[in-house]
Amino acid sequence: MPATTSRYTRAPEGLNCPSPLAARGLARPSPLTLEVTVKRMLPLPLLKPRVMILPHTDASMVARIVAPAEYLTPIDRIEKKRAEEREREEKRKYELSHLWSAPFRHLARGQ
Numbered sequence: 001m002p003a004t005t006s007r008y009t010r011a012p013e014g015l016n017c018p019s020p021l022a023a024r025g026l027a028r029p030s031p032l033t034l035e036v037t038v039k040r041m042l043p044l045p046l047l048k049p050r051v052m053i054l055p056h057t058d059a060s061m062v063a064r065i066v067a068p069a070e071y072l073t074p075i076d077r078i079e080k081k082r083a084e085e086r087e088r089e090e091k092r093k094y095e096l097s098h099l100w101s102a103p104f105r106h107l108a109r110g111q
Contacts, residue, residue: 031055032055032056033053033054033055033056034053034054034055034056034059035051035052035053036051036052036053036054036059037049037050037051038050038051038052
């Protein structure tokens with residue numbers, strides 16, 4: 001049985017390489033890049049969003065996407081809840097004691 005020859009070398013046993021160059025150790029990983037699309041502040045139909053391709057080391061965020069959640073201790077949570085209840089009760093008392101001006105105050109709500 002004749003031996004078949006190939007121009008590619010095989011990867012050593014147990015090494016799963018996707019390409020012949022990687023099997024020989026000659027392949028280099030491609031650099032990590034990011035594609036960033038910057039939209040305009042004014043949505044003009046003629047201007048397309050700007051697309052930039054940057055290396056991952058040059059990309060940085062100036063502001064956070066999501067504001068961090070405020071951590072409250074259990075005592076602070078109880079105090080905040082009591083303050084909200086007090087404020088709600090004060091608003092209710094004001095509403096009940098100023099019935100004649102209520103239609104003008106609630107005009108924007110449509111009630």
